[in-house]
Amino acid sequence: MIRFEGVAKTYPGQARPAVAGIDLTVAEGATLALIGPSGCGKSTLLRMVNRLVDPDAGRVLVGGEDVAGLDPVALRRRIGYVLQGVGLFPHRSVAQNVATVPGLLGWPKRRIRERVDAMLDLVGLEPAAYRDRRPDELSGGQRQRVGVARALAADPAVLLMDEPFGAVDPLGRVRLQAEIGEILGRLGKTVLLVTHDLDEAVRLGDRVALMRDGRLVQDAAPADLLARPADAFVEEFVGADRWLRRLALIPATAARSPExxxxxxxxxxxxxxxxxxxxxxxxxxxxxxxxxxxxxxTLTSLRAAAVAPTRDSP
Structure with a gap:
């Protein structure tokens, strides 16, 4: 659904490219988490998808179409976008914020009202209690839910999420990650997620792509990234506790003993x-x-399941 073909970008005045010849694919209906140190190019890569940044070389394809040949405004209206800090319009109500793209697309008012209520329900906000509130009357987690509802309102096939949970407190962030991840999986959206949080990446990503200095270092399923780092940089990035992180990705039934x-x-x-x-x-x-x-x-069966390739686990 999203494909980067040899994309590169160097910003004016910078000696080093922000993105240097990336080839990467986000499969339809899957979530790819982009992760890496600050300044590695992950947000630049994401913003190429909706043409907030245009590459100097290479192509970005969405649904088989080269985005360079598409009108940027029309393109952005068919791609959901969730960013850190949410970016809600402070002077507009929750309902008006969620209705932004359907309104721009000229949907009938009744259809917009029904869609707003459906999206608020979807993200766990009771429409009658929240549709008329202003963003400054909401908690950080509630604002983030409204941001997701707004991004999904026009039913885009592709969703871009740039550090979407960074402004939420740690306890609320874990809960929100789980709930939003379940929603996105159920809806079958193609998601490109940028995060600095390794736990978030392995929790939400069907695949995790790790970048360094504008280049792709490793692209793998979360359990494989943790079990088989490609080099010393990846091993250091995922940390000495990577095996414990990996345990959280494997169902307990993989270690089933018949006794x-x-x-x-x-x-x-x-x-x-x-x-x-x-x-x-x-x-x-x-x-x-x-x-x-x-x-x-048992500890013995758990140990055996922990070191087995995930694809072979029962």
């Missing part, structure tokens, strides 16, 4: 990860914890 846990053993809830299983094993001092379905998890 039953005892009746008094701790039990994992449905949807638990290997990280959840390890925590329960350590906290309870148990040799075995029960799964929500049949079987159990």
């Amino acid at each position: 039953k846990a005892t009746d008094d053993a701790p039990r994992l809830p449905g949807g638990a990860s290997l990280k959840d299983a390890l925590g329960l094993l350590l906290a309870g001092g148990s040799e075995r914890v029960g799964l929500a379905t049949e079987g159990s998890v």
